[in-house]
Amino acid sequence: MQPKPVALKVLDVAAIILLAISTYLALVFAPKELVMGDVQRVFYFHIGTAWTALLGFILAAIFSVVYLVNKDLKWDRLQVAAIEVSLIFFLITIVLGSIWARPAWNTWWTWDPRLTTAAVTELIYVAYFMLRQGIDDPDRRARFGAVYALIGGLSAPITFFAIRLFRTIHPVVIGGTNPEADGGFSMTADMRVAFFFALFAFTVIFIDLFWNRIRLGNLQDKVEQLKLKISM
Amino acid sequence: MFFQETTPDTSGYMIAGYAIAFIVMALYVASLYLRARNLNQDVTMLEEMDKPAPPVQTNPARQARKSQTKSAGNKTVKPVTKKTRKNY
Numbered sequence: 047m048q049p050k051p052v053a054l055k056v057l058d059v060a061a062i063i064l065l066a067i068s069t070y071l072a073l074v075f076a077p078k079e080l081v082m083g084d085v086q087r088v089f090y091f092h093i094g095t096a097w098t099a100l101l102g103f104i105l106a107a108i109f110s111v112v113y114l115v116n117k118d119l120k121w122d123r124l125q126v127a128a129i130e131v132s133l134i135f136f137l138i139t140i141v142l143g144s145i146w147a148r149p150a151w152n153t154w155w156t157w158d159p160r161l162t163t164a165a166v167t168e169l170i171y172v173a174y175f176m177l178r179q180g181i182d183d184p185d186r187r188a189r190f191g192a193v194y195a196l197i198g199g200l201s202a203p204i205t206f207f208a209i210r211l212f213r214t215i216h217p218v219v220i221g222g223t224n225p226e227a228d229g230g231f232s233m234t235a236d237m238r239v240a241f242f243f244a245l246f247a248f249t250v251i252f253i254d255l256f257w258n259r260i261r262l263g264n265l266q267d268k269v270e271q272l273k274l275k276i277s278m
Numbered sequence: 279m280f281f282q283e284t285t286p287d288t289s290g291y292m293i294a295g296y297a298i299a300f301i302v303m304a305l306y307v308a309s310l311y312l313r314a315r316n317l318n319q320d321v322t323m324l325e326e327m328d329k330p331a332p333p334v335q336t337n338p339a340r341q342a343r344k345s346q347t348k349s350a351g352n353k354t355v356k357p358v359t360k361k362t363r364k365n366y
Contacts, residue, residue: 085288088295134306138299145295149288258310265317272324
C-alpha cells in the first residue's frame, strides 16, 4: 500500500481534535434546554451526522452518473466509499433520534413520515451492499451498483423534505414552523455555536473517513487484479 | 413531559446516546484499519507469488560428472510397442 499522504495524516488529526471540541461544546458549552433537559444535547450529533450522511448519499448518486458516463471504475470506488461512510453516519442519526424520542415522545419509535423515510433510506443502502456482494464481475457489479445508487439517491431529498412536506411530529429546528411538531425548541446563541460547529466538525470527519475508505477501495482493487493476474 | 415545571433529568439518555455514537464510530475506524491491514498482507503474499521463479543453481562438477556417465552409457531406449512387449 502506498504510504499515507501528509494531507490525510493532518486531516486524521484535525478530525479527532474537531470531534473532541464538538463534544465539549455540545456537553459543556451549550446550555441545558429547560423543557427536555440534557437529552436535547444529542441533537448536535444527530444533525451533524444526518447532514453528512444525506450529503454522502447525494454525492454517491452523482458519482453513479459519472461512472455510467465514463465507465471508469475509479468512480465506482468513490461511490462505494461515500455510501459506506454515510450508512454509518445515518445509523448514528437514527439511533440518536430514537434515544431522544424516548423521553420527548414517550416512545422509542413511531411510524412518522420522517422516521419512516429515514429507516427506508438506511435499508435501501444496506441492500445496496447485499446486491454488490452477490455479483462477482467487477464491471457488472459497478454498473448495477451505479443504477441502484442513482435511484436510491432519491431517498435522501425525500427524507430531508419529509418534515417540511408532510404532517409530522418531528421538530423542524432550522427554518420551520410546524404546529404539529412535538419537541421543538428555539436555539440560544451558545446553542447555535455548538450546532454550527458540529456541522463543520462532522463534515471534516466525513471527508477524512471518505478519503480513508477510498484508499481501502484502491487496495481491494489491487488485490483483485493481482488475483486475476496469478490465476491466468 | 412538556407540562411539568422542573427540568426532567434525562442525562442517562444523553450519556447512552453519546456512548453509542462513539462506539459506532470507533468500530467503523477499527474495521477500516483491520481491512486495510488484511489487504496489505494479501498484496504482499500475492506479489511474492507473482514473482518469476529464480533459475535453479547447479553444481558445475556434478553437472560434468552427469554428462560423462550419460555419454558412456548412451543407449537408445526403444519405446515399448506391441511388438517389443512380447519379449517381456
